[in-house]
Amino acid sequence: MATKTAKPEAVSLPLNEILAGDCIEVMRGLPAGSVDLIFADPPYNLQLRGELHRPDNSRVDAVDDHWDQFASFAAYDRFTRDWLAEAQRILKPNGAIWVIGSYHNIFRVGAALQDQGFWILNDVVWRKANPMPNFRGKRLTNAHETLIWASRSEGAKYTFNYEALKALNEGVQMRSDWVLPICTGSERLKDAAGDKAHPTQKPESLLHRVLVATTNPGDVVLDPFFGTGTTGAVARMLGRSFIGIEREEGYRRIAAERIARVRPYDRSALEITTSKRAEPRVPFGTLVERGMLRPGEVLVSPRGQTAKVRADGTLAADRMTGSIHQVGAHYEGAPSCNGWTYWHFKREGKMVPIDLLRQQIRAEMDRPQAH
Amino acid sequence: MATKTAKPEAVSLPLNEILAGDCIEVMRGLPAGSVDLIFADPPYNLQLRGELHRPDNSRVDAVDDHWDQFASFAAYDRFTRDWLAEAQRILKPNGAIWVIGSYHNIFRVGAALQDQGFWILNDVVWRKANPMPNFRGKRLTNAHETLIWASRSEGAKYTFNYEALKALNEGVQMRSDWVLPICTGSERLKDAAGDKAHPTQKPESLLHRVLVATTNPGDVVLDPFFGTGTTGAVARMLGRSFIGIEREEGYRRIAAERIARVRPYDRSALEITTSKRAEPRVPFGTLVERGMLRPGEVLVSPRGQTAKVRADGTLAADRMTGSIHQVGAHYEGAPSCNGWTYWHFKREGKMVPIDLLRQQIRAEMDRPQAH
DNA sequence: TTACAATCTGAATCCATGC
DNA sequence: CGCATGGATTCAGATTGTA
DSSP states (O other): OOOOEETTTTSSSSSSSSEEEHHHHHHHTTTTTTTEEEEEEEOOTTTTTTTBBBBOBBBOOOOOHHHHHHHHHHHHHHHHHHHHHHHHHHHHHHEEEEEEETTHHHHHHHHHHHHOOEEEEEEEEEEESSSOOOSSSOOOOOOOEEEEESSTTTTTTOOOOOHHHHHTTTTOOBBSSSOOOSSSSGGGGGGGTTSBSSOOOOHHHHHOOOOOOOHHTTTTESSSSTOOOOHHHHHHHTOEEEEESSOHHHHHOOOHHHHHHHHOOTTGOOOOOOGGGGGGOOOOHHHTTTSSSOOOOOEOOOOOOOEEEESOEEEEOOOOOOOOOHHHHHTOOOOOOOHHHEEEEETTTTEEEEEEHHHHHHHHHHHHOOO | OOEEEOOTTOOOTTTTTTEEHHHHHHHHHHHTOOOOEEEEEOOOOOOOOOOOOOOOOOOOOOOOOOEEEEOOOHHHHHHHHHHHHHHHEEEEEEEEEEEEEEEETTHHHHHHHTTTOOOOEEEEEEEEESSSOOOOOOSSSSOOEEEEEEETTTOOOOOOOOOHHHHHHHTOOOOOOOOOOOOOOGGOOOOOOOOBTTOOOHHHHHHHHHHHOOTTOOOEEEEOOOOOOOOHHHHHTTTEEEEESOHHHHHHHHHHHHHHHOOOOOOOGOOOOOOOOEEEEHHHHHHHHHHSOOOOOEEEEEEEEEEEEEEEEEEEOSEEOOOOHHHHHHTTOOSSSOHHOOOOEETTTEEETHHHHHHHHHHHHHOOOOO
């Protein structure tokens, strides 16, 4: 949890540390292909920071005419493309990124992500349960922020814990709109004067959902705009490693203290609901080899179609032979068919899906074995 | 309501007509500074690959129309900037624009709007009450689309009927997220074969809210991607004038017939009836995300059974895991169980049902909202 | 006629693995 | 790289069919 300066020549990953400095420069010192996930909450105020420059590098003092507006957009785009390029380099090939923003900056970030070759997986709306009203009544209450979830490149095998998110949502597929409260109360960090320590502290519930959805325990999560360390705090709770980058000394100190106070959850509590896809593949032929089904035995479909088991683990139907899936698809006239749930066999007068036999084999495989 | 070709030399506005042709060329024939509002539903550039089937093997009818095909992001950007330039020219100085899109295109549209000097007022999220699920379980349900509302330039005195929208929202400020159903049932236009006439017809409720919010009776609304004319139909209902531009003859014909059937509202009929929302469903996982219960914390049943909370909102018991309801039913040997009243946690020495926490969340959510 | 059940569908960047 | 194959995967609402 120490705060230290990144060494550009470092090759090993500085895990669970908050690195001091400009995020682009610090990222240049991190090794390529080393991080599983990036969560980024970049600055989006185009005027306040005074760090934006025109293409000729002159400072933008005031954004009050069309040219300055364009110049500041261009400068913001350059900044965005620079940090995204480093982010992409640091990510593992199958890594992914989340970026959060509002209408001031998110469209520019999204276009930059696409131009850079990131592949957008979802845009997610954080619907704030208790937003600040629009006091002047001149616009709609700005009641949401937008997150973009993108893989490093098209075709990457990104992490998505589908069943865990479905469980989080009471058994119904998680949607792209998330209703969560803003960060208030005791969760909101205060400075010595009792004022809020950071203007845009994100709620831990938001990071909880992001990290449960798209990382596994032990993964490395990088946050290049660390602020007061919400990403690090939730990563630690959830048994993930983090790397934080933050320029402001004050934020680094608050974040380090905050994270030191975090008590990680029990390992057993971090196990999540997994999908069938993660289970080992069992060839149908194994059932025949083990004598659970005899060659010559007849399987029956829900609609009464029949097929005969052969010694090599294929099925023989009237006019064709093939795998349990192929014969099922043939009978249904369907593009595909899950033969495990389609075919049934008779035991004690009842029709039982052959998937039950697969489950028995998997249960045997799950028993602890000598090592 | 006639369908006719735009004359480039025309100076007077062709009100309540559907102009035939490419929207950029037709817009070039319209006079500068003449339109109060533009509503645009441009092609999304979906870039779909192969076929997609539902789990029941039925095929999803994809948007694979020729008008949604673009060679590259660069080609899409050129197209976007071209039609936006004409849109800006045609708008009155205090005019405004709405553009709707998905993550495939909206970031590029938003950046182009900003670059062109439009001034974004809000981004609005249309939260679909009944979206199509993600059938393969590889991403989140894509449950929303994004609208951008922007004035022609910074400082423009745009129209915003704050009180009307507040009234639409049970007396509370309208938020930037709108929950509306997708266009189905009798509202969805069908062709002679009984199939949907247009693949992406928008619901009238969406246009109703847009036009009530940002136009006054008598205003002129231009829709450069008119399709089957939802904008025109709602404009006519609400006593606004419209100009439609549509390239496809078939869509123009359907739109003209549709609009001819519209009966404009009486002024007094503009009152809307609002129904009380059903009590919102609160997933148990929300309590974990929000830190009301910690992963690893032990819940207790009235008979002393225990189970441990996991990070994804499931419970772990001795020999099983599952939802709060499933584990409760397991312990009771019952077919079902209301986990909310069954499970308790300890606070200040007392056992408290977890339903109390759900009630706290509902109290937050029950504040009147967009629906 | 009513009630319930079965069927259909919606702007979708929707698989993983081995040969 | 392409191609073949195993086999995992859905929610709300409207419409149609049946008792």
